[in-house]
Structures are given as C-alpha cells and as structure tokens.
Amino acid sequence: MTKTELLQHIRQTIEESLKATLLELNQNGYEEYYSMLAYHLGWIGDGSGEKATGKRIRPLLLLLVTAAHQADWQVALPSAVAVELVHNFSLIHDDIEDNSQYRRGRLTVWSKWGLSQGVNAGDAMFTLAHLAINKLSEHLPCDVVRQSANLLLQTCLHLTQGQFLDIAFEHRSEVSIEDYWKMIEGKTAALFSACTQLGAIAAQCPPSTIKYYQNYGKALGLAFQVVDDMLGIWGDEAMTGKSTASDLCSGKITLPVLLGLQNNAEFAKRWRKGNIQPSEAKYLANLLAEEGILAATREEADRLTNLALTELSSVHPQGIAGELLHEFTYQLCQRQK
Amino acid sequence: MTKTELLQHIRQTIEESLKATLLELNQNGYEEYYSMLAYHLGWIGDGSGEKATGKRIRPLLLLLVTAAHQADWQVALPSAVAVELVHNFSLIHDDIEDNSQYRRGRLTVWSKWGLSQGVNAGDAMFTLAHLAINKLSEHLPCDVVRQSANLLLQTCLHLTQGQFLDIAFEHRSEVSIEDYWKMIEGKTAALFSACTQLGAIAAQCPPSTIKYYQNYGKALGLAFQVVDDMLGIWGDEAMTGKSTASDLCSGKITLPVLLGLQNNAEFAKRWRKGNIQPSEAKYLANLLAEEGILAATREEADRLTNLALTELSSVHPQGIAGELLHEFTYQLCQRQK
Numbered sequence: 001m002t003k004t005e006l007l008q009h010i011r012q013t014i015e016e017s018l019k020a021t022l023l024e025l026n027q028n029g030y031e032e033y034y035s036m037l038a039y040h041l042g043w044i045g046d047g048s049g050e051k052a053t054g055k056r057i058r059p060l061l062l063l064l065v066t067a068a069h070q071a072d073w074q075v076a077l078p079s080a081v082a083v084e085l086v087h088n089f090s091l092i093h094d095d096i097e098d099n100s101q102y103r104r105g106r107l108t109v110w111s112k113w114g115l116s117q118g119v120n121a122g123d124a125m126f127t128l129a130h131l132a133i134n135k136l137s138e139h140l141p142c143d144v145v146r147q148s149a150n151l152l153l154q155t156c157l158h159l160t161q162g163q164f165l166d167i168a169f170e171h172r173s174e175v176s177i178e179d180y181w182k183m184i185e186g187k188t189a190a191l192f193s194a195c196t197q198l199g200a201i202a203a204q205c206p207p208s209t210i211k212y213y214q215n216y217g218k219a220l221g222l223a224f225q226v227v228d229d230m231l232g233i234w235g236d237e238a239m240t241g242k243s244t245a246s247d248l249c250s251g252k253i254t255l256p257v258l259l260g261l262q263n264n265a266e267f268a269k270r271w272r273k274g275n276i277q278p279s280e281a282k283y284l285a286n287l288l289a290e291e292g293i294l295a296a297t298r299e300e301a302d303r304l305t306n307l308a309l310t311e312l313s314s315v316h317p318q319g320i321a322g323e324l325l326h327e328f329t330y331q332l333c334q335r336q337k
Numbered sequence: 338m339t340k341t342e343l344l345q346h347i348r349q350t351i352e353e354s355l356k357a358t359l360l361e362l363n364q365n366g367y368e369e370y371y372s373m374l375a376y377h378l379g380w381i382g383d384g385s386g387e388k389a390t391g392k393r394i395r396p397l398l399l400l401l402v403t404a405a406h407q408a409d410w411q412v413a414l415p416s417a418v419a420v421e422l423v424h425n426f427s428l429i430h431d432d433i434e435d436n437s438q439y440r441r442g443r444l445t446v447w448s449k450w451g452l453s454q455g456v457n458a459g460d461a462m463f464t465l466a467h468l469a470i471n472k473l474s475e476h477l478p479c480d481v482v483r484q485s486a487n488l489l490l491q492t493c494l495h496l497t498q499g500q501f502l503d504i505a506f507e508h509r510s511e512v513s514i515e516d517y518w519k520m521i522e523g524k525t526a527a528l529f530s531a532c533t534q535l536g537a538i539a540a541q542c543p544p545s546t547i548k549y550y551q552n553y554g555k556a557l558g559l560a561f562q563v564v565d566d567m568l569g570i571w572g573d574e575a576m577t578g579k580s581t582a583s584d585l586c587s588g589k590i591t592l593p594v595l596l597g598l599q600n601n602a603e604f605a606k607r608w609r610k611g612n613i614q615p616s617e618a619k620y621l622a623n624l625l626a627e628e629g630i631l632a633a634t635r636e637e638a639d640r641l642t643n644l645a646l647t648e649l650s651s652v653h654p655q656g657i658a659g660e661l662l663h664e665f666t667y668q669l670c671q672r673q674k
Contacts, residue, residue, distance in 0.1 A: 029502075029519065030498060032501075032505065033497075033501040115434070117505075119434055119456060119459075122456075124498075127493040134490070142480055159460075160370075163457045
C-alpha cells in the first residue's frame with residue numbers, strides 16, 4: 001500500500017465511522033436533532049461537502065500513531081471518532097461563546113437553530129464523543145478502555161480551563177506571554193496531545209512511549225495554534241477562507257498581538273482603543289510585520305515544530321504510517337490555510 | 338442507627354464528597370473558574386447556604402438503593418457525586434436555554450458571569466461528573482465501572498433529547514400528551530432512573546433487580562415532574578420560592594397546560610395569544626382547577642407514584658434504607674415545594 005492509498009483509506013474510514021455513530025441518533029421524532037449535528041459536521045444542508053467537513057486532522061493523527069506501532073489502526077477507530085466529536089463539540093460552543101455567525105462560510109448551528117438548540121446540540125455532540133470511546137471495549141481490555149476514556153475526560157477539563165482563560169483575557173488589561181501559553185495549552189494542545197496518546201494507548205505501547213507521544217502531541221498542538229495565529233493576521237484570505245482581518249478586528253488575544261503590544265507603541269496604542277476596523281487591519285498587519293513580529297511568530301512555530309519532530313523521532317514510528325507522521329507534522333506547521 | 342441519623346450521615350457525606358471533587362479545580366489562576374461552579378452549587382457568593390444548595394435528591398436516592406441491598410453505600414459515592422453534577426450541569430445550561438436570570442432567588446451563572454462563561458461552566462460541570470464516576474474503580478471491578486459510566490452517558494444523551502423536544506415544542510402549534518411524556522422521560526425521568534440503577538449496580542445486584550430499579554426510577558421521575566408541573570401553577574409561592582405564576586407566564590409546556598388546551602376553550606384561546614401576564618395567572622389557574630385539571634394532574638401523579646412504589650416493593654429493599662426509600666418516594670410525590 002502506498003502512502004496515498006493508506007491516507008485515503010484512513011480518511012474514508014474515519015468519515016464512515018463518524019456517520020455510523022451519528023446515524024444512531026436519527027430516530028423517529030428526533031430528525032431535526034440529528035440534522036443539527038450532521039449539518040455541523042458538513043454532511044447536509046447549505047454548503048455541505050468537502051469544504052464544510054473540516055480536515056479531520058485529529059483522528060488522522062491518532063490513527064497514524066496506532067498504525068506506526070505494529071497495531072491494527074482500525075482497533076483505535078472509537079478513539080478517533082471520539083476526538084473528532086470532542087473537537088466539534090468545542091466548535092459548536094466556541095461559536096456561541098465568540099458570537100460567531102459563520103464558520104467555513106456557513107451559518108453556525110446556533111445562528112441557524114437559535115441559541116438554545118445550539119447549546120444543547122453541543123452537549124449532545126459532547127456526550128456522543130464519550131459514548132463513542134467506550135466502544136474500544138470490542139477489541140481492547142477493560143483497563144485500556146478506562147484509561148482512554150479517562151484521558152479524554154481530563155482533556156475536556158483542560159479544554160474548559162483554556163476556554164475560561166480565553167474568555168477571561170478579553171476583559172483583562174494585561175495578558176502575559178506566559179498566560180497565552182497556558183491558554184493555548186488548554187484550548188488547542190491538550191486535544192492534540194490526547195490524540196497522539198490515545199493512538200499509542202490503543203496500540204498498547206509501554207508507558208515510556210506514551211509519554212513521548214504526550215510531549216509530541218503537545219508541541220505539535222502549540223505549533224499548530226501559533227501557525228493559526230499567524231494565518232489569522234497575515235494569511236491569504238483566498239487560501240484560509242477566513243477574512244484575514246478577522247483576528248485583529250475581533251480583538252482575539254494571539255501571540256503576534258501580545259508580541260506587538262510588547263514591542264510596538266503605535267500598535268499598542270491602537271489596540272487598547274479597541275474596535276479595530278477591517279479597513280485598518282492591513283496597515284496594522286504590515287506594521288507588525290515590519291517590527292519583526294511575523295518573523296518572531298514564525299520562529300516560535302518552527303521551534304515548536306522541531307521539538308515535536310524530535311519527540312516523534314525518539315519513539316521510532318514504523319513503516320509508511322511512521323513516515324506519514326513526520327510529513328504530516330511538518331505540513332501542519334508549514335500550512336498556508 | 339436511626340433513620341434520621343442515617344439520612345443526616347448520608348447527606349453530610351454527599352456534600353463533603355461534592356466539595357472534595359470541586360476543590361481539585363481550585364488551582365492557581367483558575368480561582369474564578371472554580372468559583373462559578375461552587376457558586377452554582379450554593380456554597381459561596383450572595384445567598385449561599387442551605388436554601389441555595391438544592392435538595393440533593395438524586396444522590397440521596399442513589400445511595401439509599403445501595404444501602405438497601407446489603408452493600409456499603411460509601412462505595413457508590415462516586416456515582417452519587419456524578420449524578421448531582423450532571424443534574425447541575427443541566428441546570429446551568431437550562432438557565433441559558435430558558436433565558437432565566439434567577440434560580441432559587443440568586444442570579445444564574447450566565448447572568449452573573451456572562452453567556453460565554455456560563456456555557457463553559459456547564460461544560461466543566463459535565464466533564465467533572467463523568468470524571469467523578471470513574472472513581473468507582475477504587476472499590477469495584479472494571480466492568481462495573483464501565484457499565485456505570487456508560488449508563489450515565491446514555492442518560493445524558495436522553496437529557497439532550499428531552500431538552501431538544503422541550504425547546505422545539507415552544508415553536509410547535511400542536512403538542513400531544515404523548516409528546517409530553519416523551520419529553521419529560523428524557524428531561525427528568527432518565528436521570529432518576531439512572532440514579533436508582535446506579536445504586537443497584539454499585540451494590541452489584543443481579544440484572545433482574547437492576548431492571549426493577551430502572552422502572553422504579555423512571556416512574557418516580559415522571560411523578561416528580563408532574564408534581565413539579567402542578568406546583569408551577571398551583572403551588573404556594575411562599576413554599577416553592579418560585580413565583581407560582583411563572584410556568585403559565587413563561588409559556589412552558591406542562592401537563593396541566595396540555596390538559597387545559599384539550600378541555601377548556603377559554604384557556605386555549607388565551608394561551609394561543611401568548612404572553613400571559615402575572616396579573617392573569619391566578620384567574621387562569623382557577624379556571625383550570627374548576628375544569629378539573631388540578632384533580633386530573635394530581636391523579637396522574639398518584640398513578641405514577643403507585644407504579645413506582647409497586648416496582649420498589651418487588652425488589653424488597655432491606656433495613657432502614659429500604660424503609661427510607663418507600664417514605665422518600667411518597668414524600669417526593671406529595672411535596673408542597
């Protein structure tokens with residue numbers, strides 16, 4: 001099997017497993033309840049299709065880890081489904097918390113069905129995720145299932161802690177770079193780290209290997225978020241599908257913004273006045289780039305990527321899946337969208 | 338030990354266990370995150386104290402079942418903590434979904450900390466619940482822990498299904514009595530049924546006994562909700578702490594309202610116009626009572642209570658705890674608040 005074939009096979013299986021999990025909810029009288037979740041996952045409704053589904057990065061990462069350790073990656077499918085559902089639960093609630101009307105060019109669940117159904121749809125997705133991971137028991141011993149389920153729950157606790165910080169920072173006059181790392185460790189890196197660990201746990205790797213995967217996933221997740229921050233200010237709108245102005249205009253606390261506040265008085269003065277308009281965003285982005293903030297952000301992303309690759313190399317992932325893990329890590333951190 | 342002593346001991350232990358579980362969240366930098374949850378549970382902030390904590394009905398019910406089957410009820414504490422946290426998660430999100438500013442005379446979490454933190458606090462409480470139940474593993478075999486954790490998750494799925502119906506019914510012109518039973522089965526009865534089952538599972542009762550407890554809890558939960566509906570229209574404001582007008586004024590779909598719509602043309606006409614004012618509520622409540630709707634609602638509650646007591650008698654709960662279960666069932670269904 002070539003790399004392309006393996007990737008295609010895994011991606012297709014992820015999508016089928018997600019669909020099978022969701023379809024159990026499509027019961028008599030609950031068709032609309034099911035629709036909200038299927039719509040969010042990009043399968044039905046206006047604008048459905050490949051662009052709407054998202055990249056399924058997390059389950060892919062998870063299954064590649066399992067496959068890279070002489071195990072059948074299909075055994076880990078319940079974990080893969082679970083992490084993707086957790087990710088999507090957090091998106092549904094994030095959209096409410098950030099008051100976002102659109103995601104990937106489509107109406108968000110709460111803006112389509114109302115706030116109440118939006119909150120509840122997120123809760124349903126969240127529950128489904130934790131139910132899904134319990135299906136590991138079809139192929140794995142009880143203690144491995146419990147370890148996996150517990151790890152996913154601990155990760156969700158970190159998610160809510162990161163989210164708490166993110167919301168709190170909006171109203172805080174001073175946010176340090178240290179605060180920022182703490183926030184994105186919870187909001188982004190915790191779930192990446194869970195993915196890589198869950199992949200190794202399903203392959204029944206020894207604790208020392210799982211520990212390396214914990215560090216690998218965390219570094220990768222941090223790098224992923226820093227790149228996201230960068231694209232949110234300097235990304236090509238045509239590539240990302242988001243308005244590049246949006247991160248500066250939404251007042252989101254990101255690494256470039258914090259570096260800008262520290263290093264450029266003009267930027268800091270404008271930022272503190274608030275309500276940056278789309279018409280100003282290009283000028284401010286250039287101002288930050290000229291100050292060296294784009295380069296500094298890129299440097300942080302590269303440092304974290306290298307850290308991730310070092311941790312990954314230590315556990316010698318095998319075969320095509322191992323090669324794909326290295327390539328995938330590199331691609332995620334060099335992505336333009 | 339007398340009944341009063343046992344009850345007091347159990348109640349105190351529930352509160353201590355809940356506090357110990359929550360305190361793990363009170364970490365450096367996350368004090369406010371912890372505060373939201375501790376405030377909601379009635380321990381801190383304006384109006385904290387016994388009136389604010391709620392009655393802890395669900396964990397009490399659960400532990401009495403365990404105690405009534407020759408098992409140490411302390412073994413079931415993780416389940417008891419978990420069901421109370423699930424109940425409170427659902428309250429935090431319900432208050433958002435119902436746009437309720439007050440609960441038990443205190444500001445709700447979302448109205449105190451804002452919508453975003455409110456949604457996130459509910460997510461945190463939810464996660465904590467499912468983490469808590471995994472601590473059953475200290476005293477019980479792995480498969481019993483998994484069975485318990487899965488049951489709680491299935492229950493949460495039912496909760497979101499019931500909640501979906503409740504929200505959807507607000508915009509539906511016709512809701513049948515059958516729809517109503519389906520909704521409260523998810524919203525209320527599923528968690529009661531989980532409590533009684535989890536108590537029996539922790540006592541390692543045979544499947545046939547657990548099945549009776551499933552039916553008992555479901556009937557009790559349905560009865561509890563019907564009584565709640567009754568108190569929401571005819572309850573004594575001084576006793577319930579809620580405005581008795583509130584259920585009619587909020588447009589909530591309850592059993593008395595559905596019976597009223599079927600049987601009284603004047604009520605139906607006024608209801609369909611919407612926006613019932615507090616000044617009209619007393620007149621409409623009397624109108625429904627004169628039509629026999631209060632008596633019919635009471636009759637339904639009694640029918641369900643008897644069904645619950647019959648199921649309970651079938652499994653012969655033992656000792657003081659067994660007696661307390663019978664009394665508790667009766668009290669919950671005859672309560673005035």
